[in-house]
Amino acid sequence: MSMITMKNVYYQYPLEKEQVLKNINLSIEKGKVYGLVGHNDAGKTTLCNVIRGFIPSFYRGKLTGEIELDGKTIQEYSMGDLATRIGYSFQNPFTQISGVKETVFEEIAYGLENLGTAPEVIGEKVRELIAMFKLDALQEKNPFELSGGQKQRVALAAIIALDPEVIVIDEPTSQLDPQGTEEIFKIIDLMKKKGKTIILVEHKIDLIAAYVDEVIVMSQGEIKMIGKTSEVFTNKEVLTYGGQLPQVALLSLALQNAGITMPTIPITLVEAQQAIEKILSREV
Amino acid sequence: MTFLQLKDVSFTYPNGFQAVQHINMQFDLGESVAIIGQNGAGKTTTVKLMNALLKPTSGEVLINGENTSKFTTAQVSKKVGYVFQNPDDQIFHSDIYSEIAFGPKNQKLSASEVKEKALHAAELCGLTKWLEEHPYNLPYAMRKFITIAAVIAMDTDIIILDEPTAGQDRHATKLLVDLINHLTAQGKTVITITHDMEFVANHFNRVIVMAEKQVLRDANAREVFWDHELLGKSHLKQPYISQLAYSLNLNEPIITLDEMVSAIKRRINS
Incomplete structure (x- = not known):
């Protein structure tokens, strides 16, 4: 079932001469995780802003085409409805931290307070999230005292607190260390198991390859490729659009250039290990 | 010859939080060094001590043998340029050229020198065609290059890049590598904080590993990435x-x- 549908969507920012989104046609299925990838400036964040209705409510400009959320056109929703159904975690966590709360605990509770949730429910939910995001040691700290990576975890926890059906996450791990990054991906996986629809903008291709169902490749405002992760990331066309392939897929291309062909192009470490073991044991 | 040295440096923030303990590091001119470590390991605090944005609670920071405590932050900033982790902490002009030219202008250079340095820095950072744009018209990843250009334009001996690879695509990462090579070839020292292990493995020889407020290892990348005990202790992969x-x-x-x-x-x- 389609959660978000876009038909012939074009968008131009105010005062700009060129369209930043061109001919976007897309169907986001309920309960799936999508990796949105592409070069800097490809239009990924702009597309996210359209999905969450921030374009055209906040950024004006010229938006054409049809956008539907859960079977209704996006115009039929109020901004408040959209905000509770679609959670959006900013690329830059420094932008998202409210600035009005003194502690991490309160920051995560802020959205729920605004929705008028009962205090005891808020407390329970926030404690659950603090455990999930491993923020125990930071919960009494001022959000502005946190490091970039810590802020990033708080920002995502604050969004998940609102329990939205669709979660749009713009580079949740850009400032996180490798371990913190994997923890975020595990949380994303958990959200998927809860039936959430997730759109993830991310440059860490190797992790995307291991976690997402579908990949959308954008370049210069257009969707160039869309399909199953195993199909998109085994296609070197991704590179021509300024995108990147997983390390192990690049390895298989490099081996091919050296005259060694893998039985299939791997996209994860486990697949690569199996393929290379076969080559080395001369099964292929 | 050692140009920048941290001698037994510790730092405690005014709220009582001790961010780094007994840090010893030294850097020669023309070196490229990566600093890696978990979030909260003390990396950013350490580099802020290098350019005197923070002053050590104990220990000494020496540039060319002179203790930086004798100088103002403004004086030290002529030697050590720091590109913030968050570009939006650094950007405050309404067009990209002015943002990049601000540093050299403040150094009281002649108008022609300011222009030359700013344009050269913009070119190195791939920004030439956007000079008249408002910085916020460029996406986050590219705003980072504006701040890098602004620091390069100041022509400091040491340039510190705090997580320059965050959110960058393949081409931008390549641009960054070329940039670091160019700067070190000119005899400048480039210190890069990053979480991107592929980037470090492919482009750095010397790697400093920090964990829990301290330096755990200062070695070449191969040694670091095959020391499983070290990686475990520092929560790296x-x-x-x-x-x-x-x-x-x-x-x-x-x-x-x-x-x-x-x-x-x-x-x-x-």
Whole structure:
């Protein structure tokens, strides 16, 4: 079932001469995780802003085409409805931290307070999230005292607190260390198991390859490729659009250039290990 | 010859939080060094001590043998340029050219020198065609390059890049590598904080590992990425290619794709 549908969507920012989104046609299925990838400036964040209705409510400009959320056109929703159904975690966590709360605990509770949730429910939910995001040691700290990576975890926890059906996450791990990054991906996986629809903008291709169902490749405002992760990331066309392939897929291309062909192009470490073991044991 | 030295430096924030303890580091001119470590390990605090944005609670920071405590932050900033982790902490002009030219202008250079330095820095950072744009018209990843250009334009001996690879695509990462090579070839020292292990494995020789407020290791990338005890202690991971080599039991400390290709070739041909 389609959660978000876009038909012939074009968008131009105010005062700009060129369209930043061109001919976007897309169907986001309920309960799936999508990796949105592409070069800097490809239009990924702009597309996210359209999905969450921030374009055209906040950024004006010229938006054409049809956008539907859960079977209704996006115009039929109020901004408040959209905000509770679609959670959006900013690329830059420094932008998202409210600035009005003194502690991490309160920051995560802020959205729920605004929705008028009962205090005891808020407390329970926030404690659950603090455990999930491993923020125990930071919960009494001022959000502005946190490091970039810590802020990033708080920002995502604050969004998940609102329990939205669709979660749009713009580079949740850009400032996180490798371990913190994997923890975020595990949380994303958990959200998927809860039936959430997730759109993830991310440059860490190797992790995307291991976690997402579908990949959308954008370049210069257009969707160039869309399909199953195993199909998109085994296609070197991704590179021509300024995108990147997983390390192990690049390895298989490099081996091919050296005259060694893998039985299939791997996209994860486990697949690569199996393929290379076969080559080395001369099964292929 | 050591140009920048941190001698037993500790720092405690005014709220009582001790961010780094007994840090010892030294850097020569013309070196490129990566600093890696978990979030909260003290990396950013350490580099802020280098350019005197923070002053050590104890210990000394020496530039060219002179203790920086004798100088103002403004004076030190002529020697050590720092590109903030968050570009939006640094940007405050309404067009990209002015943002980049601000540093050299403040150094009281002649108008022609200011222009030359700013344009050169913009070119190195791939920003030439956007000079008249408002910085916020460029996406986050590219705003980072505006701040890098602004620091390069100041022509400091040391340039610190705090997580320049965050959110960057393949081309931007390549641009960054070229930029670091260009700067070190000019005799400048570039210190890069990053969480991107592939980037470190492919482009750095010297790597400093920080964990829990201290320096755990200062060694070459291969040594660091094959010391499992060290990686465990510092909560870091091997680059993907090394992980693969490890799981295949290749018994070679591989850290790059090319090394992996050669290792497999050798095994097939043997």
